[in-house]
Amino acid sequence: xxxxxxxxxxxxxxxxxxxxxxxxxxxxxxxxxxxxxxxxxxxxxxxxxxxxxxxxxxxxxxxxxxxxxxxxxxxxxxxxxxxxxxxxxxxxxxxxxxxxxxxxxxxxxxxxxxxxxxxxxxxxxxxxxxxxxxxxxxxxxxxxxxxxxxxxxxxxxxxxxxxxxxxxxxxxxxxxxxxxxxxxxxxxxxxxxxxxxxxxxxxxxxxxxxxxxxxxxxxxxxxxxxxxxxxxxxxxxxxxxxxxxxxxxxxxxxxxxxx
Amino acid sequence: xxxxxxxxxxxxxxxxxxxxxxxxxxxxxxxxxxxxxxxxxxxxxxxxxxxxxxxxxxxxxxxxxxxxxxxxxxxxxxxxxxxxxxxxxxxxxxxxxxxxxxxxxxxxxxxxxxxxxxxxxxxxxxxxxxxxxxxxxxxxxxxxxxxxxxxxxxxxxxxxxxxxxxxxxxxxxxxxxxxxxxxxxxxxxxxxxxxxxxxxxxxxxxxxxxxxxxxxxxxxxxxxxxxxxxxxxxxxxxxxxxxxxxxxxxxxxxxxxxxxxxxxxxxxxxxxxxxxxxxxxxxxxxxxxxxxxxxxxxxxxxxxxxxxxxxxxxxxxxxxxxx
Amino acid sequence: xxxxxxxxxxxxxxxxxxxxxxxxxxxxxxxxxxxxxxxxxxxxxxxxxxxxxxxxxxxxxxxxxxxxxxxxxxxxxxxxxxxxxxxxxxxxxxxxxxxxxxxxxxxxxxxxxxxxxxxxxxxxxxxxxxxxxxxxxxxxxxxxxxxxxxxxxxxxxxxxxxxxxxxxxxxxxxxxxxxxxxxxxxxxxxxxxxxxxxxxxxxxxxxxxxxxxxxxxxxxxxxxxxxxxxxxxxxxxxxxxxxxxxxxxxxxxxxxxxxxxxxxxxxxxxxxxxxxxxxxxxxxxxxxxxxxxxxxxxxxxxxxxxxxxxxxxxxxxxxxxxxxxxxxxxxxxxxxxxxxxxxxxxxxxxx
Numbered sequence: 001x002x003x004x005x006x007x008x009x010x011x012x013x014x015x016x017x018x019x020x021x022x023x024x025x026x027x028x029x030x031x032x033x034x035x036x037x038x039x040x041x042x043x044x045x046x047x048x049x050x051x052x053x054x055x056x057x058x059x060x061x062x063x064x065x066x067x068x069x070x071x072x073x074x075x076x077x078x079x080x081x082x083x084x085x086x087x088x089x090x091x092x093x094x095x096x097x098x099x100x101x102x103x104x105x106x107x108x109x110x111x112x113x114x115x116x117x118x119x120x121x122x123x124x125x126x127x128x129x130x131x132x133x134x135x136x137x138x139x140x141x142x143x144x145x146x147x148x149x150x151x152x153x154x155x156x157x158x159x160x161x162x163x164x165x166x167x168x169x170x171x172x173x174x175x176x177x178x179x180x181x182x183x184x185x186x187x188x189x190x191x192x193x194x195x196x197x198x199x200x201x202x203x204x205x206x207x208x209x210x211x212x213x214x215x216x217x218x219x220x221x222x223x224x225x226x227x228x229x230x231x232x233x234x235x236x237x238x239x240x241x242x243x244x245x246x247x248x249x250x251x252x253x254x255x256x257x258x259x
Numbered sequence: 260x261x262x263x264x265x266x267x268x269x270x271x272x273x274x275x276x277x278x279x280x281x282x283x284x285x286x287x288x289x290x291x292x293x294x295x296x297x298x299x300x301x302x303x304x305x306x307x308x309x310x311x312x313x314x315x316x317x318x319x320x321x322x323x324x325x326x327x328x329x330x331x332x333x334x335x336x337x338x339x340x341x342x343x344x345x346x347x348x349x350x351x352x353x354x355x356x357x358x359x360x361x362x363x364x365x366x367x368x369x370x371x372x373x374x375x376x377x378x379x380x381x382x383x384x385x386x387x388x389x390x391x392x393x394x395x396x397x398x399x400x401x402x403x404x405x406x407x408x409x410x411x412x413x414x415x416x417x418x419x420x421x422x423x424x425x426x427x428x429x430x431x432x433x434x435x436x437x438x439x440x441x442x443x444x445x446x447x448x449x450x451x452x453x454x455x456x457x458x459x460x461x462x463x464x465x466x467x468x469x470x471x472x473x474x475x476x477x478x479x480x481x482x483x484x485x486x487x488x489x490x491x492x493x494x495x496x497x498x499x500x501x502x503x504x505x506x507x508x509x510x511x512x513x514x515x516x517x518x519x520x521x522x523x524x525x526x527x528x529x530x531x532x533x534x535x536x537x538x539x540x541x542x543x544x545x546x547x548x549x550x551x552x553x554x555x556x557x558x559x560x561x562x563x564x565x566x567x568x569x570x571x572x573x574x575x576x577x578x579x580x581x582x
Numbered sequence: 583x584x585x586x587x588x589x590x591x592x593x594x595x596x597x598x599x600x601x602x603x604x605x606x607x608x609x610x611x612x613x614x615x616x617x618x619x620x621x622x623x624x625x626x627x628x629x630x631x632x633x634x635x636x637x638x639x640x641x642x643x644x645x646x647x648x649x650x651x652x653x654x655x656x657x658x659x660x661x662x663x664x665x666x667x668x669x670x671x672x673x674x675x676x677x678x679x680x681x682x683x684x685x686x687x688x689x690x691x692x693x694x695x696x697x698x699x700x701x702x703x704x705x706x707x708x709x710x711x712x713x714x715x716x717x718x719x720x721x722x723x724x725x726x727x728x729x730x731x732x733x734x735x736x737x738x739x740x741x742x743x744x745x746x747x748x749x750x751x752x753x754x755x756x757x758x759x760x761x762x763x764x765x766x767x768x769x770x771x772x773x774x775x776x777x778x779x780x781x782x783x784x785x786x787x788x789x790x791x792x793x794x795x796x797x798x799x800x801x802x803x804x805x806x807x808x809x810x811x812x813x814x815x816x817x818x819x820x821x822x823x824x825x826x827x828x829x830x831x832x833x834x835x836x837x838x839x840x841x842x843x844x845x846x847x848x849x850x851x852x853x854x855x856x857x858x859x860x861x862x863x864x865x866x867x868x869x870x871x872x873x874x875x876x877x878x879x880x881x882x883x884x885x886x887x888x889x890x891x892x893x894x895x896x897x898x899x900x901x902x903x904x905x906x907x908x909x910x911x912x913x914x915x916x917x918x919x920x921x922x923x924x925x926x927x928x929x930x931x932x933x
Contacts, residue, residue: 284828388859402629559767
């Protein structure tokens with residue numbers, strides 16, 4: 001059951017430094033939303049505020065409302081641990097746990113919550129998640145080998161399997177392909193297409209073609225000027241964004257006439 | 260074979276070694292090599308001189324080992340028991356504390372607390388051992404008397420473990436107190452090493468755990484501990500090496516006896532090898548001195564082994580991680 | 583797929599789970615302290631009251647959390663409480679020790695304490711620790727003179743010449759192992775060495791210096807090695823490109839660049855060995871007189887003097903021991919501080 005995200009008036013700080021200012025948007029349920037923009041414009045920072053990973057950094061904080069399923073994530077009673085259970089995340093560089101096997105990596109999140117799982121139930125979750133991540137056929141014979149032994153693209157898909165094993169509502173992806181070769185990248189992009197039936201996906205990417213290929217909606221982040229906070233310039237369906245953007249800055253960026 | 264040529268052959272990494280300065284270079288690199296070799300020589304020297312002076316100590320007539328023992332084995336075994344008992348007490352106390360403090364510094368405290376905490380722990384290392392001994396003997400021992408009584412009352416009746424908590428000493432100068440002082444002394448080294456390996460846990464892995472919905476403690480258990488395991492083991496070993504060889508704390512705190520008992524609260528306990536040397540060297544009877552040097556040799560080999568193992572574990576895991 | 587439904591936790595979890603108020607740790611803390619204070623008033627010992635308060639906190643907060651937030655948060659809170667209290671437990675002895683030394687020792691310090699020795703030429707002459715301060719300074723100076731050239735040159739070999747060859751690896755490993763040599767074994771080594779050469783009754787300050795240098799060299803090597811490795815290779819290459827011979831590059835460029843760190847390391851090494859007792863007991867002996875000659879006769883150092891007074895155990899001896907301990911700690915702390923300051927002064931050169 002994918003969920004939408006309503007963002008209103010979000011400001012994100014690192015200590016006293018305002019990194020992202022005044023973001024308003026609605027991320028549609030069951031769609032892929034891409035964030036594009038130049039380096040340092042705050043798109044990754046904003047992504048990390050969607051599952052309260054931003055506040056892991058000392059001094060970092062978020063103002064404003066981010067509402068998922070009628071619930072503001074930043075309301076006082078909300079447990080960030082519960083938020084992260086519901087909003088999964090895939091990182092820029094594949095990061096399977098080095099001391100765990102492929103099997104245990106997939107189950108890592110589930111074990112935190114469910115305690116001991118029955119063997120066959122666990123087996124099924126592993127198979128389902130790995131199939132969901134298009135990795136099952138490649139690793140089914142070596143589930144007990146360490147996850148670090150896989151190739152970069154396989155590791156990234158393992159991380160996706162690990163994230164979807166806990167069945168989140170939303171999946172955040174922070175430049176998931178930037179450390180991967182083109183073949184692995186296209187495997188992940190295919191996977192994103194399949195996953196959007198079940199999950200709301202938000203992806204940050206440096207690659208505009210990728211945004212155009214995989215996303216339904218696109219948000220363009222930019223800095224007003226060097227040293228100024230980043231902000232959301234334009235948020236529109238991807239088709240419109242790439243064909244006929246509202247904002248001249250977006251057009252400049254997309255057509256490469258940036259800066 | 261002169262030093263500079265070996266250097267040029269053995270060090271392909273130093274491609275700039277072809278820049279030669281003639282005599283000056285040869286003298287300087289020779290001096291550096293000599294300094295390096297002198298370290299090997301010093302370690303070998305420790306072993307050789309202890310062996311020369313101590314080898315006769317293994318096989319003296321029975322009366323030299325008296326009045327409590329008849330042979331070297333009989334002489335050294337109670338000392339080994341004392342050494343290990345005090346060290347193990349120290350480890351039991353220091354290891355969990357050190358791991359906890361290391362976590363405070365690496366993961367729990369904000370930076371403005373972590374830095375002073377680390378400094379305070381380093382200060383513990385800077386205090387000379389004799390001052391610990393003084394503090395332990397004149398102050399801590401008395402303060403711990405009620406604890407001795409409490410341990411005896413509550414743990415004494417338990418079968419098996421109860422033997423450890425027999426009749427308590429009224430002065431508190433016991434193996435337990437010595438172990439506690441040792442624990443404080445080895446705390447900094449264990450803390451320093453573990454905090455180093457803890458803080459080297461890749462941020463990526465920590466964030467992966469948090470993003471899966473782990474609490475902070477679950478994150479530590481999932482990512483920090485597995486990553487740091489061998490570092491933690493070798494930190495404990497290095498702490499053990501320190502505790503085994505520490506002299507003054509035990510010498511000054513413990514009231515010595517030769518009864519082999521398991522009671523860590525006893526009025527008189529077997530002392531440690533190091534403390535025994537410090538207590539007996541003054542007698543300066545040639546025979547006894549040989550025996551003392553022989554026990555020193557045993558201690559040297561023991562600590563060498565422990566340190567060797569600790570370094571080997573670290574080295575092995577570093578190679579594994581580098582792969 | 584029925585089993586899958588069982589493990590499927592999706593949708594059911596609400597984001598708002600019952601949580602303790604943000605002030606929960608503070609509230610529990612106040613209650614725990616209040617309980618401890620109450621017991622203190624009711625006649626419990628200070629230590630007992632503190633232990634009680636800490637235990638109450640460690641038990642109560644996780645239990646409260648368990649009742650409201652569930653097992654995982656309770657575990658997290660328990661571990662957080664335990665981990666922080668570990669730090670508290672470690673600070674207690676440090677504070678107690680420093681307080682003891684200062685309160686008992688500082689009062690004993692005066693001009694005569696620092697300028698007289700134990701050796702009395704008249705019946706009513708005051709005693710002091712002058713001889714031990716001189717002994718400490720001379721023996722440590724001797725150890726420094728031996729250790730610094732050997733340690734620094736060995737590190738130069740390891741970093742500049744040996745880079746990765748077998749001998750260098752062996753030396754690095756043995757230096758690591760050497761840091762773990764018990765100090766009493768270092769003393770026995772010096773004792774065995776000198777008595778073999780000079781006869782069984784030999785005692786001297788230089789023997790103590792040799793023993794201490796065995797403990798000091800590995801620290802100096804490690805510190806120097808680390809600093810040398812921080813010197814960027816570009817600097818060396820720039821010098822070679824100018825046609826400077828290697829040894830001059832090291833002496834003129836590399837060592838000066840790393841000087842701050844090396845000095846810091848040496849100062850810390852000195853502060854480590856200046857408090858050593860066991861090796862000096864064996865080889866440097868003890869005397870009541872001031873001995874200025876490192877090569878002849880017994881020499882008392884501060885730690886040995888403290889140990890000796892501890893053995894005597896009577897009240898004046900105890901007072902002298904605390905006074906000497908105070909001076910010793912002051913010396914060590916000043917050295918530590920100096921090391922930091924030296925490090926700070928030279929720090930910009932690194933970057």
